[in-house]
Amino acid sequence: MENNVPDLKKITGRPKLRTDFPGMYCPGCHYGIIARLLCEVIEELGIEGKAIGLAGVGCSFGGMPLTIDVDWTSCPHGRAPAMATAIKRIHPDATVFTVQGDGDLGAIGLGCFMNALGRGENLTTVFLNNAVYGTTGGQMAPTTLLGMKTTTTPLGRELKTSGYPLHIPELAATMKGVSYSARCTVHTPANFQKARKALKIAFQKQLNGIGYSLVEFVSACPPGWGLNPLDCLDFISEKMLKEYPLGEFKNVDSLD
Amino acid sequence: MSDRIFVSGNNAVARGAIQAGCKYFFGYPITPQSEIPEYMSRELPKIGGVFVQSESESGSIYMVYGGGLAGERIMTSTSSPGFSLMAEGISYLAETEIPAVIVNVMRMGPGIGTGGQGGQTDYLQVTKGCGHGGYRAIVLAPASCQEIFDLMQVAFFLADKYRTPVLLVTDFILGQMDEPIELRTLEFEPLPKKDWALTGKEKRGGNRAAHIAAFFTYGGVVNYHMKQIEKYKEIKKAEVRYETYMAEDCDLLIVAYGSSARIARGAVDMGRNKGLKLGLLRPITLWPFPAEQISQLSSKVQKVLVVEDSQGQLIEDVEASIKTSVPVHLLGMWARHNTGGGGIIHPERIIEEVEKINGK
Amino acid sequence: MDYHELMIIGTGGRGVLLIGRLLLEAGINKYKHALFFPNYAPAMRGGESECTVVLSNNYINSPVMFNPYFALAMTSSSLQLIEDRIKSGGSLILDGSVISDEIKRNDIKTYRIPATEKAVELGGNQAANMVLLGAYLECTKAISLNFVEDALDRRLQEESKKPILTLNKMALNEGAKLMANYKI
Structure with a gap:
């Protein structure tokens, strides 16, 4: 039998930083994939010993800290950038990053986030945009697409009552304190690889001491969207990416 | 000096x-x-x-x-x-x-x-x-x-x-x-190391610190709250701070904190000069509240007067502390000398109030 | 005497709070306890400004007082706020250059010190407060003028502040002289 086994080469495996926690995300949710990506990038950069993560309210809150084996705290709604500010100022050698959803960062915490960018804090934010409030049951988020149905926009998001979707990386790119701002997805293997690169650059900016770095992940929320996991991938390609184009919006090696 | x-x-x-x-x-x-x-x-x-x-x-x-x-x-x-x-x-x-x-x-x-x-x-x-x-x-x-x-x-x-x-x-x-x-440094008992602090796990020998919801840490909501209740009891037992002034033999006990207590202390001296036997209890910790001390002192006096620059808030805790039927009076923000802008409750006004209470 | 209480009252911007603080800074050399409380609540900058200063060798109880023993009034409108409140047997110093009001109280000692005139004569009306402070110290002997001069030296160290320092010291001493020669 042994002779019939082809010569196998291990090209990937379970990340060392992935805890034994079984995972808490819904089938088809991309947060688990992003958590894995975070594990891999932190390992590759060799910063697991000095990484401190701050998870926003929502699906990041317990899931990220329970999944990734570095120092963590969960944060009240939208306040992760303020908390991270103090942690980084006190421990300048640590690599401090926040993981925040669209409601957390884009709605209740937008002021807190923008002011941290304004101060040019040396932090990294992973912004998870799935266009709905997942944990609370699929309500409208600031990033909900026009016409998209949520439990608080039962007829679809209307412009005249609910305004426009929010573009966080584009907004961040206008801020002088920001060194890196990009949007990516993990909904195809190719995009997964691009996202890995973006995340790595973002952390590298912090390691180089250059301002604030941000990566948005457009990601799926099957229960929130009322779609099965595969249809979610199409929804991302056909709808989400129309509103939220992928790419880098800012990438500088020094601040003005 | x-x-x-x-x-x-x-x-x-x-x-x-x-x-x-x-x-x-x-x-x-x-x-x-x-x-x-x-x-x-x-x-x-x-x-x-x-x-x-x-x-x-x-x-x-x-x-x-x-x-x-x-x-x-x-x-x-x-x-x-x-x-x-x-x-x-x-x-x-x-x-x-x-x-x-x-x-x-x-x-x-x-x-x-x-x-x-x-x-x-x-x-x-x-x-x-x-x-x-x-x-x-x-x-x-x-x-x-x-x-x-x-x-x-x-x-x-x-x-x-x-x-x-x-x-x-x-x-x-x-x-x-x-x-x-005086720029003096107070001495305290040694404190335990903050091994729970977020520093990056390399500073903790590779063991990470994770603060998710506090309930997780103590194994459930009830356990968590029992721990807190226990802690609050311990604080109540050990950390009540207060100060008394001329309270041993007073007929009327004033209860006041902060700047009002300072002003009331002035009133105690003024009153004593006039033959009024006033005393003062000043809570230094508002929580834990010196309820027992107020209860004990109030049982030996004829009247209690709460002085506070507010609508009447401290008085709720004072009344709750007192187990006897001693009357509790309140001198609040309406006793300020200037009812427009500014205005302060002066010690003279407290004496006036004491005389009014005594006249009753 | 080891206890002095003073209320200084005047228009904001004339140095009411400054002389209160100076008195306190100087008083620390002689008294175990001292307290300064500025009550400028009703109107800052241009409105009535007042402060209380207490120097004592015993613990100072109330930081505020309604009926001071001693008052120092810098304007007519502030005099009206304080005249009735001075303790019987107490004293009042007022700037006679700018206050012509008749004093109705006859149970207090009143000193009309032409502070503004004296200050102008010395080189600047902004030193009227120092004239009054000098008069107060001569009257009460609460602390020696030297301590106030030291406090002024500490506050006005820069070369550019030298003229003001000189003016203030002269005003302080002239105020003391006016009081020493004062006849009620």
């Missing part, structure tokens, strides 16, 4: 904090406490510390939360409206048992209040758990610049000892008045 320096109450807050080893201050300007962030912005960088002016009191309190999690002695200061904004964050500090010191230089009244004059109208807010969820925070109420300086050191010690937010309340009078203080 020249080894002493003159400082305002607000200045004493900042100096006391630095004396206690606080090197990190996160704050937002608001009258009448802005001298505190101003002093910190000037002095902290000189000692390798950090001052950050936040975007709001909400920003301040979460920077304080982050700083506390990072394991350092941290503080912020504000005045009433700002304190309301911070209340939410204080609830999180209490939940996750992160030590921090928050100073409230009180204004008068709800809403915007009045920044340029005295007031003690946040008593209920600070003592009853200002944010959601039913927690307790130790509340210190100094009455002189030296006591502010000393109690700031006590505040940091208690915060670390019990892993709790500690609130220190002053007001316009205490904040603005100048007194000489």
Whole structure:
């Protein structure tokens, strides 16, 4: 039998930083994939010993800290950038990053986030945009697409009552304190690889001491969207990416 | 006597904090406490510390939360409206048992209040758990610049000892008045190492620190709360602080805290000169409240008078402490000499009230 | 005497709070306890401004007082706020250059010191407060003028402040002289 086994080469495996926690995300949710990506990038950069993560309210809150084996705290709604500010100022050698959803960062915490960018804090934010409030049951988020149905926009998001979707990386790119701002997805293997690169650059900016770095992940929320996991991938390609184009919006090696 | 320096109450807050080893201050300007962030912005960088002016009191309190999690002695200061904004964050500090010191230089009244004059109208807010969820925070109420300086050191010690937010309340009078203080360092018992602090896990031998919801840490909501209840009992038993003045043989006991207690002390002397047997009990900790001491003293007097520059808040705790039918009177903000702007309750007015009560 | 209480009242911007603080800074050399409380609540900058100073060898109780033993009034409108409140047997110093009001109280000692005139004569009306402070110290002997001069030296160290320092010291001493030669 042994002779019939082809010569196998291990090209990937379970990340060392992935805890034994079984995972808490819904089938088809991309947060688990992003958590894995975070594990891999932190390992590759060799910063697991000095990484401190701050998870926003929502699906990041317990899931990220329970999944990734570095120092963590969960944060009240939208306040992760303020908390991270103090942690980084006190421990300048640590690599401090926040993981925040669209409601957390884009709605209740937008002021807190923008002011941290304004101060040019040396932090990294992973912004998870799935266009709905997942944990609370699929309500409208600031990033909900026009016409998209949520439990608080039962007829679809209307412009005249609910305004426009929010573009966080584009907004961040206008801020002088920001060194890196990009949007990516993990909904195809190719995009997964691009996202890995973006995340790595973002952390590298912090390691180089250059301002604030941000990566948005457009990601799926099957229960929130009322779609099965595969249809979610199409929804991302056909709808989400129309509103939220992928790419880098800012990438500088020094601040003005 | 020249080894002493003159400082305002607000200045004493900042100096006391630095004396206690606080090197990190996160704050937002608001009258009448802005001298505190101003002093910190000037002095902290000189000692390798950090001052950050936040975007709001909400920003301040979460920077304080982050700083506390990072394991350092941290503080912020504000005045009433700002304190309301911070209340939410204080609830999180209490939940996750992160030590921090928050100073409230009180204004008068709800809403915007009045920044340029005295007031003690946040008593209920600070003592009853200002944010959601039913927690307790130790509340210190100094009455002189030296006591502010000393109690700031006590505040940091208690915060670390019990892993709790500690609130220190002053007001316009205490904040603005100048007194000489001795820059002394208080000695405290040794404290356990903050092995729970977020530093990056390499500094903890590879074992990570994770603060998710506090309920997880203690294995469920009930266990968590039983632990908190136990802690509050311990604090109540060990940390009640108060001061009495001429209270041993008094007929009428005045209960007052902060600047009002200082004014009431003046009234006690004035009254004694007139043959009125007045005494004073001044709670130094508003929580835990010196309920037992008030209960005991009140059983030996004919009358109790609560003096506070508010609508009547402290009186609720005084009445709840008293087990006998001794009458409890209140002299509140309506006793100010100027009913327009400004206005202060003077010791003379307290004597007037005592005579009125006695005449009844 | 080891106890002095003083209320200084005048228009904001005329140095009411400054002389209160100076008195305190100087007083620390002689007294165990001292207290300064500025009550500028009703109107800052241009409105009535007042402060209380207490120097004592015993613990100072109330930081505020309604009926001071001693008052120092710098304007007519502030005089009206304080005249009735001075303790019987107490004293009042007022700036006779700008206050012509008749004093109705006959149970207090009143000293009309032409502070503004004297200050102008010395080189600047902004030193009227120092003239009054000098008069107060001569009257009460609460502390020696030297201590106030030392406090002024500490506050006005820069070369550019030298003229103001000189003016203030002269005003302080002239105020004391006016009081020493004062006849009620």
